[in-house]
Amino acid sequence: MRYLTRQFAIGALRRGHGIEQFLGCTQIGAVAAIQWVAISPMDGQYRVSLHTVQDPDDEVGDLPNLMSLDPVDEAYVGEGRELGSSPDEAEAIALAExxxxxxxxxxxxxxxxxxxxxxxxxxxxxxxxxxxxxxxSRS
Structure with a gap:
């Protein structure tokens, strides 16, 4: 499986690499959507962001380039809605959770x-x- 242990997730952040988690589908008005959370190192902090994009129901793996359904994200495609930040990796993960x-x-x-x-x-x-x-088969 591709999931990170907590220590590997913290280690990735410490090395300057982001981590993320796919949350699944949701509905925004009448539009099918998907969401994921990202934690990204940025200016000595760890930024927690929520991404809400249209669900194309396609095997497209480049999620940040899908059409955002969050007005906050429309100005900065792919950045998501910032939920908070922390100077500590473990605290950023806890904040996201x-x-x-x-x-x-x-x-x-x-x-x-x-x-x-x-x-x-x-x-x-x-x-x-x-x-x-x-x-x-029932028919």
Whole structure:
């Protein structure tokens, strides 16, 4: 599995690399959306941001380039809505876990949340295909 242990997540941040976590799908008005949280080193701090983008239901792994559904993010594509920051790596992770639905055991390296999204799309499609097959076999 691609998840980081807490120590590896802290280590990635200390080395200047971001971490992130795919949160899944949501609805913004009538538009299907997906969300993920990122923690990025920035100016001696660790910035916690929430990203909300349109769900293209496609195997697209470049999440920051998807259409943002958050007006705050529209001016700075891919940066997300800043939720807070901390000078300490562990505190930044704890802050993200307090402010969002992130889980302590599901952090991944920067740019891997896109892989998580692609897995999500494949799983969703497989479930839909299985349901259609069951419906057809009942007919």
């Amino acid at each position: 307090q402010l969002t639905t992130t889980r302590s055991d599901c952090w991944v390296n920067h740019a891997v949340a896109g892989d998580e999204y692609m897995d999500f799309v494949r799983s969703r499609r497989n479930t839909a295909d299985a349901s259609r097959q069951q419906d057809q």
